[in-house]
Amino acid sequence: MQVIIFTDLDGSLLNHEDYSFAEATPSLDRIKQFGIPLIITTSKTRREVELLQWEMGIREPVIVENGGGIFFPRGYRNLLIENKEQKDDYTVIAIGTTYSRVRDFLEKISVQFDIKGFGDMAPAEIAELTGLSIERAALAKEREFTEPFIMERPDDIGLLSDLAAGEGLKVTRGGRFHHLMGKEQDKGVAIRIVRDIFRINFGEELTTIGLGDSENDLAMLEQVDIPVLIPRSVKGYLDIRLPGLVRAREPGCRGWNEAVERLLNEYGKVTAKGS
Numbered sequence: 569m570q571v572i573i574f575t576d577l578d579g580s581l582l583n584h585e586d587y588s589f590a591e592a593t594p595s596l597d598r599i600k601q602f603g604i605p606l607i608i609t610t611s612k613t614r615r616e617v618e619l620l621q622w623e624m625g626i627r628e629p630v631i632v633e634n635g636g637g638i639f640f641p642r643g644y645r646n647l648l649i650e651n652k653e654q655k656d657d658y659t660v661i662a663i664g665t666t667y668s669r670v671r672d673f674l675e676k677i678s679v680q681f682d683i684k685g686f687g688d689m690a691p692a693e694i695a696e697l698t699g700l701s702i703e704r705a706a707l708a709k710e711r712e713f714t715e716p717f718i719m720e721r722p723d724d725i726g727l728l729s730d731l732a733a734g735e736g737l738k739v740t741r742g743g744r745f746h747h748l749m750g751k752e753q754d755k756g757v758a759i760r761i762v763r764d765i766f767r768i769n770f771g772e773e774l775t776t777i778g779l780g781d782s783e784n785d786l787a788m789l790e791q792v793d794i795p796v797l798i799p800r801s802v803k804g805y806l807d808i809r810l811p812g813l814v815r816a817r818e819p820g821c822r823g824w825n826e827a828v829e830r831l832l833n834e835y836g837k838v839t840a841k842g843s
């Protein structure tokens with residue numbers, strides 16, 4: 569049996585406050601040792617994830633910008649992949665719309681709603697809002713599909729969402745920001761595509777595990793066989809009900825480590841949903 573793990577970053581594999589994954593190292597090491605694909609599924613950009621993967625010592629497919637795009641390292645496990653394009657060292661499946669289209673809409677409505685996206689901010693300002701270093705904030709600005717933004721009047725979000733829908737866009741909420749993106753994309757859509765690619769290529773029963781902490785992870789948690797909810801440090805567990813939901817006991821990378829360890833210990837007993 570093949571296990572694939574999908575994971576959110578901020579508030580899940582990375583601590584919400586300091587972005588550390590240090591306490592997840594024991595489980596990360598086991599994942600590497602077992603050769604389990606660990607598919608980072610995040611609102612972060614490809615460039616941010618590249619740096620994190622390098623720090624973690626992994627080279628795996630990634631789902632970036634809330635399901636906007638899937639990037640397989642070129643030649644990864646000799647997988648046969650359809651409907652793709654080649655970009656840099658990647659085989660890419662683009663699901664979301666283009667960043668320029670998202671920015672055009674945001675610029676058009678920015679005065680009415682008093683909102684500000686990453687494209688309007690210098691790296692120092694993003695660093696200030698997020699606690700990221702300036703270098704990492706610069707990588708967060710290198711966007712391909714989606715735009716995180718802040719708004720002065722959060723009550724306007726309903727109206728803004730309606731206007732976005734009229735333009736084929738949508739708004740979701742992450743841990744720190746709202747995100748504007750093409751309406752066809754979400755983490756769940758991307759996960760289905762990745763899962764099917766593995767299924768076609770491996771031709772065996774796959775068990776998928778997904779770990780996340782906030783609303784924009786819901787589509788991911790609904791798609792996997794074993795959804796794992798990580799509590800948020802202040803707000804606690806997201807209020808959701810899903811069959812077979814596993815709850816990590818602590819926030820951030822410490823909870824991530826413990827939950828993954830628990831599941832890997834049950835590895836032999838893990839069975840697909842509905843079987």
Ligand SMILES: [Mg+2]
Pocket residue numbers: 576577578579580743780781782
């Ligand atoms: Mg998160």
